[in-house]
Amino acid sequence: AQKITQTQPGMFVQEKEAVTLDCTYDTSDQSYGLFWYKQPSSGEMIFLIYQGSYDEQNATEGRYSLNFQKARKSANLVISASQLGDSAMYFCAMREPSTGNQFYFGTGTSLTVIP
């Protein structure tokens, strides 16, 4: 089974609108970490936001927030007030202690912000 599932290969959003990128995960660990990375066309992977499995509040970093629903095993990324520079690939990832703190990445969602 896939550890991380991102079901949206591509998404479009109007500039200044909010967008949600979906991510579901699969683990039996009680303690784990969830991450979102942004990969612009230049290729570099940029860390955006982190959510610990025991964190009671959803993580927020500026315009990024993580909608964490533990029972549903989902960790959706919400980008508010989209900007043209947000156009990129977005990857959800999970750190799983039971597998030696290995990271598992989803296949990514390509976000295009339309002016």
Place this chain on the structure above:
Amino acid sequence: SQTIHQWPATLVQPVGSPLSLECTVEGTSNPNLYWYRQAAGRGLQLLFYSVGIGQISSEVPQNLSASRPQDRQFILSSKKLLLSDSGFYLCAWRRKYYRVPNYGYTFGSGTRLTVV
């Protein structure tokens, strides 16, 4: 502050030729080091990781190899490239001792390899 350098940025190599990609980390010691490959339009595939000098773990059997001759140097190599080796290669490092909760990867800028 910590930085990670990866080179070259782009590379076009003929089938059967050797490969050497280098990655170095500055500003930290004894990091965990990783090589990932990303095929066009795909996610990241972990190729190798290293927890110390000379310690290499391979995740995917292939004609690639990795070496860690120094604490902060990680090299990806091949003796004979295949067409299927084309892709985007990313080096990454991560802290070994987790003192902060969001201990994720820091990635290099990547190498775009095209085997022709």
